[in-house]
Amino acid sequence: MLNYLKKHYFYALKFFKLNLQKNKIMRFSYFLKKAVFYLFNKPIIIKEAELDYLKILVPGWFEPGHLYCIDYAIKNLNSDKPILEIGTFAGLSTNIILHFLKKYNKNNLLYTTDWYLNNIKDEDKICDLNNARLACDYLKESFIRNVKTFHPKANILSSDLASDDFFAAWDKNEIKNLHGGSFKPKGEISFAYIDGNHAYEFAKRDFENVDKLLISGGFLLFDDSADYTNWGSKKLAKEVAKSGNYTLIRKNPHYFLRKK
Ligand SMILES: C[S@@+](CC[C@H](N)C(=O)[O-])C[C@H]1O[C@@H](n2cnc3c(N)ncnc32)[C@H](O)[C@@H]1O
Numbered sequence: 001m002l003n004y005l006k007k008h009y010f011y012a013l014k015f016f017k018l019n020l021q022k023n024k025i026m027r028f029s030y031f032l033k034k035a036v037f038y039l040f041n042k043p044i045i046i047k048e049a050e051l052d053y054l055k056i057l058v059p060g061w062f063e064p065g066h067l068y069c070i071d072y073a074i075k076n077l078n079s080d081k082p083i084l085e086i087g088t089f090a091g092l093s094t095n096i097i098l099h100f101l102k103k104y105n106k107n108n109l110l111y112t113t114d115w116y117l118n119n120i121k122d123e124d125k126i127c128d129l130n131n132a133r134l135a136c137d138y139l140k141e142s143f144i145r146n147v148k149t150f151h152p153k154a155n156i157l158s159s160d161l162a163s164d165d166f167f168a169a170w171d172k173n174e175i176k177n178l179h180g181g182s183f184k185p186k187g188e189i190s191f192a193y194i195d196g197n198h199a200y201e202f203a204k205r206d207f208e209n210v211d212k213l214l215i216s217g218g219f220l221l222f223d224d225s226a227d228y229t230n231w232g233s234k235k236l237a238k239e240v241a242k243s244g245n246y247t248l249i250r251k252n253p254h255y256f257l258r259k260k
Pocket residue numbers: 059060061062063086087088089090091092093094113114115116117118161162163164195196197202
């Protein structure tokens with residue numbers, strides 16, 4: 001019995017050590033790929049003083065290089081059709097888009113959708129929360145408050161639907177607006193920022209839905225798509241760039257494209 005336990009303990013330890021090593025190697029290879037990428041493709045990082053406090057006050061995963069892309073897209077919008085953001089989290093990127101709309105005197109409507117971490121399970125443990133699902137409400141309320149606080153007059157309609165359901169309602173159904181009332185998402189769009197689920201199948205469906213609505217000359221920004229990342233969104237962005245239907249404006253470091 002003792003030998004049996006020893007043997008299994010030994011294999012478990014070996015497995016754990018191997019995994020630890022694998023993780024270390026993967027992390028090292030990620031940083032190496034990133035370093036090489038930055039050596040040849042230094043992202044353009046612009047400064048925007050009005051956003052300095054916002055970036056401290058509103059939590060999020062905003063990639064510094066996106067500032068250049070969003071500024072560029074909004075400055076060069078060739079239409080007054082709406083903008084679409086998939087994946088707002090607490091509203092950092094949303095407020096950044098709204099900031100540039102105001103800066104360039106553009107009145108384009110901003111549609112947003114996020115399911116506010118709807119994949120959290122009741123039993124997940126988050127500090128003293130009785131039910132982990134309360135965190136979804138917390139995040140959604142934070143988003144609403146962050147938009148209301150920093151851009152109270154914004155031309156924005158927001159949904160809490162999964163992106164598939166949001167697109168299913170397009171041109172068809174009235175859905176709840178998080179800022180009050182309801183709305184029907186409709187028509188074409190001039191710029192899409194895709195930052196929802198980064199797994200290939202999800203990102204691809206988001207792209208296919210966006211592609212049907214995006215006007216010629218419209219802009220497309222894929223989050224987490226830089227060549228050194230391992231996300232499905234990277235695989236997808238590369239395919240879109242190669243499709244011949246989009247011009248790659250820049251990898252900054254993530255794929256920023258314009259529809260032909
Ligand atoms: C990386 S965060 C977005 C970060 C945000 N854009 C920022 O810069 O701070 C991804 C968000 O996508 C949302 N999300 C994930 N899968 C989704 C889906 N299928 N439909 C809608 N939202 C989704 C998550 O709830 C999460 O808030």
